[in-house]
Amino acid sequence: MAQHFLLSAAARTLSLRAIYKAGEEAAYDTFRKMRWQDTDGEAVCPRCGHDEAYDIATRRKFKCKRCLHQFSVTSGTIFASRKMAFVDLLAAICITVNAAKGVSMLQLSRDLDCQYKTAFVLAHKLREAMALEVHTGEVLDGHVEVDGAYFGGHVRPENRKEDRKDRRLKENQSPRRRVVVAFRERYGRTLPIVVRAEAEGVPLALEHVHRLATMLADEASHWDALHAGWPVQRVNHSLVYSDHGKHTNWVESYFSRLRRMVAGQHHHVSPQYLHQYATHAAWLEDNRRTDNGGLGRRLVANAMGSPVSRNWAGYWQRAA
Known part of the structure; x- marks a missing residue:
C-alpha cells in the first residue's frame, strides 16, 4: 500500500531545528525575500515605490533615495512595530503550520518563551494573514x-x-x-x-x-x-x-x-x-496536501502582504 503523503519525507520540509540552526540573519533574509519577492529581497519603498534605498544595517532599516522615507521589512505589514526576533516569528509560523488541529496559546507561549497575551495576539495576526487566501471574494463554482x-x-x-x-x-x-x-x-x-x-x-x-x-x-x-x-x-x-x-x-x-x-x-x-x-x-x-515548508513560506508571504491589523493594533493598550 502506498504511503500517505503526510507521513512521507516530502511533507517534512521545515523544522524548528533547521530554523534555529540557521539563525537570526537567515530568518531576516527570509522575511525580506517574502516582502519584496519581485526584487529578490532588495528593499522597495512602501511610500513611493522607489526600488533604491540606503541600507541602515545597524538598525535593520532602509532609507528611500527618492523620498527619504525610513522603513523596515515589516513596516506597513501585519508585523509592524514587532519586538519579537525574526527567528522567533519564523518559529511561531512553523509551529502554527505544523499543528494540523491548531495549537493552544499556552503551548505556543511556552515554546516561544513569551507571555500568553503575546502568543494570543501573534496567532490572531497569523489568522488574519490566512484570511487573504480564504476570503478572496471569488464565487464558488462546480x-x-x-x-x-x-x-x-x-x-x-x-x-x-x-x-x-x-x-x-x-x-x-x-x-x-x-x-x-x-x-x-x-x-x-x-x-x-x-x-x-x-x-x-x-x-x-x-x-x-x-x-x-x-x-x-x-x-x-x-x-x-x-x-x-x-x-x-x-x-x-x-x-x-x-x-x-x-x-x-x-x-x-x-x-x-x-x-x-x-x-x-x-x-x-x-x-x-x-x-x-x-x-x-x-x-x-x-x-492539507502541501508540505509544511510550502505552508510556512505561504504564510510568511501572506503576513508580509497583509496591512497593519486594525483589530490587533494596540491590543496591549486595550484598544482591541
Whole structure:
C-alpha cells in the first residue's frame, strides 16, 4: 500500500531545528525575500515605490533615495512595530503550520518563551494573514457543499432534576451560541462564515455561490429555499451519508477539523473571535496536501502582504 503523503519525507520540509540552526540573519533574509519577492529581497519603498534605498544595517532599516522615507521589512505589514526576533516569528509560523488541529496559546507561549497575551495576539495576526487566501471574494463554482455547525454557548443543566429546564427552547439557550456556515467547493476551497442561525446560509449562498453551480445539502428544511436558485442534491443523513455521489462529506471533513481544534486545543472560543478560528481551520483543510515548508513560506508571504491589523493594533493598550 502506498504511503500517505503526510507521513512521507516530502511533507517534512521545515523544522524548528533547521530554523534555529540557521539563525537570526537567515530568518531576516527570509522575511525580506517574502516582502519584496519581485526584487529578490532588495528593499522597495512602501511610500513611493522607489526600488533604491540606503541600507541602515545597524538598525535593520532602509532609507528611500527618492523620498527619504525610513522603513523596515515589516513596516506597513501585519508585523509592524514587532519586538519579537525574526527567528522567533519564523518559529511561531512553523509551529502554527505544523499543528494540523491548531495549537493552544499556552503551548505556543511556552515554546516561544513569551507571555500568553503575546502568543494570543501573534496567532490572531497569523489568522488574519490566512484570511487573504480564504476570503478572496471569488464565487464558488462546480459542486458546492453547504452545511452549518453550532459552537459555543453551552448551558449547563441544573444539579437537581426538578430545577432543570428544556435547553432546546430558545429562551433557555445562551446568546453566545453561534453557527459556522461553510461552503466547500469540491477540489476547491472552503469558505466559512459565522452567523447566528444556520438558515442565514441561504442568502449567503446568493453572494458566494455561482448560479450555475450544483449545491449539495442535507435534509434540513431551511435548505429547501436553495432549490429556487440552483440545482440541488440532497442527502438524508438519517438513512445514508453518501448516495451515488450525493453527500456533504467534504464540508463535514472541514467541521471535523474545526471541532477538534475548538474542543481539543482551545477548549473555549469567544464568539468575537470564532470567525478567525474558522478561517484557520479552512486554511489548513484547503492546504492539507502541501508540505509544511510550502505552508510556512505561504504564510510568511501572506503576513508580509497583509496591512497593519486594525483589530490587533494596540491590543496591549486595550484598544482591541
